[in-house]
Amino acid sequence: MLESMDLSMVNWARAQFALTAMYHWLFVPLTLGLTWIIAFFHTIYVKTGSEEWKRLTKFWMKLFAINFAVGVASGIILEFEFGTNWSNYSWMVGDIFGAPLAVEGIIAFFMEATFFAVMFFGWNRVSKGFHLLSTWMVAIGSNLSAVWILVANAWMQYPVGQAFNPDTARFEMQSFADVALSPFAINKFTHATSSSMMTASLFVIAVSSWYLLRWRHQRMAKRSIVVAAVLGLIASVFTMFNGDETTYEIAQVQPMKLAAIEGLYEGETNAGLVMFGVVNREKTVKDEDMKSFHFAAEFPGLLSFLATRSFGAFVPGMKDLVNGNADQKIMGVAEKMQRGKEAIASLDAYRAAKKSGDASAAEVHLAAFNENKAFLGYGYLKSPEEAVPPVALSFYAFHIMVSLGGVILLLFVGFLYFLWKGVLEQKKWLLSLGCIGYFLGMIAGQAGWIVAEVGRQPWAIEGLLPVSVARTNLSVGAVQTTFFIFLALFVIMLIAEVSIMLKQISIGPEEN
């Protein structure tokens, strides 16, 4: 099976998934965050009965709906792609991975879909109280769906609560609680939703700043900015903390990813955190003398602290992880590959023995398999270097995400400060920055997913299943064709979406 693999098909399938997921993430953060802001506005309207708050609520709802449609359209593609492009993955881990997706459908999607219609069209059809409840249900439902898809993604990063079943030759769930309540999942969820809140706040601020710059809808714009800046600032602080927690966890369970996002080739005690740097793309783990960076500014000891909560501790570099490091008790990839190959051989022998009815031989092979099964996935790698993810991409994505996070936090502080001083309208420079802030938020979010997914390569499931095995047996042409059809569809939908969005923003809230 492995010999006949066409690696370029895997890369096209990865490109297709990346395209879909990143496109999806252009719209989803806005949905996840804006829905709370709308629920907040709607609540004030119901409490005060003020028509102005109603107009405000309706205006943001309208923008929400335009954005939501494309999020729905791109979401279903991801679900399908697991089966179409990654069918071995679907079979090998479907026993675990399918459950959160089904739960998402039952618990979250129906809540979202059912109450979405009430939220939009219920103004004169249901009681005020039930209408408000529906708006909150949309917020809860959409964020619940984020819970389950992030549980699924977290499991790909840190596959807990499972065991390989040699009889069915797949991974099977041992504990749903371990999967659903994995600390990795909890951090992923909080990080994704709080950063989405940042993005949504930036969106509200961008639109409102544009109005203020044009002296339109002043009161509505300022009210929106107050709410968005406060929520955005809280979300930023929260995102920083759970981001830090996520980094700590990555250090524990995905040390290779951590080394890659920091460009750390040689492990160090008292490892420094690179503040900014230019990666030397020529450098590989095989190479001895080349510098890792053309230029880098480091904060000494900080990486050790982030990764282990202690300044003096050792942080393994990519070389330690690939070549092994006896002092630090790190097994090299070559040895893991060897043991993985033995696991595969034992598994084949076990199944052959079982088929021929030789129980005692089967038992021997099974015991041998169990000894090496932790390294099963490594048995499919072709070289130890393959275990290293793309370093430059991971490094830059991580640093762009973190830096933009800091800039965005300052932006929220700036808006709040000048609002408090009562001079926001005069600060044209800040309002102009506010207009582009939303795009900074989007870039940070996209970079975050690059860190999560590219940093995990070559694995589909960390340490267990490489992407080259997870794929479907498809021709590269088929995947290329669907890739370009998606690309065309996405472009067609995106320009229509942006055009409609701009039109609605320029019309503004009054006519509601």
Place this chain on the structure above:
Amino acid sequence: MINLDYATLQHLWWLLCSVVGALFLFMNFVQGGQTLLWQVARTDKEKNLIINSLGRKWELTFTTLVLFGGALFAAFPKFYSTSFGSAYWVWMLILYTFVLQAVSYEFRRKSGNLYGSKVYELFLFINGSVGILLIGAAVGTFFTGSNFILDANNAVTCTSPLRGLDAALSFSPYSIFNICLGVFLVLNARTLGALYLINNIAPGESAELEARLRAACWQNARWSLPFLGVVVLFLLLMPGFVIGEDGTIARQNFKYLRNLFANPWLLLLLLAGLASGAHGVWHTFKSASTKGIWFGGLGTVLIGLTVLLLPAYNNTPFYPSRVDLQSSLTIFNASSSPYTLTVMTYVALFIPLVLAYIAYVWYLMDRGKIREEDVSERSAY
């Protein structure tokens, strides 16, 4: 505590997936309505009434499809991997039509939508026709089989270059069956669409529209009959496959007829479904009744359940391979582990709650029927 044995869990989960699938076929009134748009609406007002009526439901249909996929993934992952991986083009085409649908309601009448209303209406038409036709053909392969081989690790290889489109495009009689099932579903969706719109649009809004809808309902129901006839005839006569004592799979003549006799309640479901559907259509045609959708809907759910249960129960492989019988999928070899199925059964306890709030919201929102003022609001579709 849920403590069911493995085989019971497997049967239960096939039933649950089938219920979701059957509900999806009912909810296809949205797709059916989309294909009726250009036929029954003569003015912009009529078009807007139809789109806004369907627009309050399309997401439920969409979500039901997503859940159907998710439930199959969780409960029968080998089906998910085998079918999606081998019938690649069928699923991709279905997917494209639903992607087009998802933006069309929201974008159709918004200024700045670049392509104009007609294009979005065309997207909706494609979703309702091509999308449902292919779903029907895909369901047909539960009986007629597909061209795939599974290796020792259950990795799938498709042996047809058409990758699933062969279900409808080959010269075998099985293609006739698959196409007939697809066409039946399209026409049935159109019948349901008409029934739903008659129910959902306020009676006084456009008498001509209502008359055209009643005519369309009657016409599509009549046209669907011969296709249903062919499907039923095939089911009664065609050979099928059986799982032997030792798990090997063999061909068996009149297998689906045997299944009907082995599970007479399936026959009962089918007959009750046909009766309910016929009742709904006939009354809508003969009287001023607006309740036809409930009978038509119930009929579709019952017929859908029969069609989905018939190829899986009574030791039948539900996804036969035409090139390697032993690669065929059964609810026993394609399911998740007993642990996962048990966990999922706990989650399934939420389904009645979900159905209850959907029904309640439906009732609340549809007490007042769709009127012109609903379609002239700025937030309208």
